[in-house]
Amino acid sequence: MFKIKIPIFYLFITILVGLGITLLSFNLTQNNKTTADNLNPIVPNNGYKISRLEEYKYTKPIISAEPELESPQLNPLKEELNGYIEHEEKDSMITSVSVYLRLFVKGEWMAINGQTTYLPGSLLKVGLMIAWLKMSEHHPGLLDKEQAYEIHNGFVFPTEHFQGKEITVGHKYKIR
Numbered sequence: 513m514f515k516i517k518i519p520i521f522y523l524f525i526t527i528l529v530g531l532g533i534t535l536l537s538f539n540l541t542q543n544n545k546t547t548a549d550n551l552n553p554i555v556p557n558n559g560y561k562i563s564r565l566e567e568y569k570y571t572k573p574i575i576s577a578e579p580e581l582e583s584p585q586l587n588p589l590k591e592e593l594n595g596y597i598e599h600e601e602k603d604s605m606i607t608s609v610s611v612y613l614r615l616f617v618k619g620e621w622m623a624i625n626g627q628t629t630y631l632p633g634s635l636l637k638v639g640l641m642i643a644w645l646k647m648s649e650h651h652p653g654l655l656d657k658e659q660a661y662e663i664h665n666g667f668v669f670p671t672e673h674f675q676g677k678e679i680t681v682g683h684k685y686k687i688r
Contacts, residue, residue: 583620586613590622597624644687658684 561580564572582590593611600606611624648654661679679685 579619579621582622583615583618586615586620586622589613590624593624648687655688656686658686660684 559580560577562577563575565575566572597606597609600609608628609625610628610630612621612626613623614621644655661681661683663681
């Protein structure tokens, strides 16, 4: 086909110029790169608690950005709930109440007595209740059948301190 004779000198010059342009453009882009800190600096009092994944060498991706302050839009609801709680405490119907509400779409939240601690056994029952209710959706009448309380794999609910009947292992109970 085509036979063009190119002196080796021109070929060598062309390779050097191409290499020089490549190195120069790479160097310029590296110096002008913006980091995530330059794009969105984390200001200490910006109102958000930012959690980052620290395991990587070159990046620190954001895991979550949570508002530190409660939402002012939820204040009317919070005041109404506080009034109800105070009324019930005066009537001695309750001794301790905590409320945490979060609007996941907007990221807004509010808390009443958010620092109050509870025994974990109380919270474990909520998940158990949800599971039984979900199973009853697929198996109507499940909640009306007697179920035996048994211990599996050594799991026992933590001991709680309240007055009332305790359930016993091996005894049958109706859920509803």
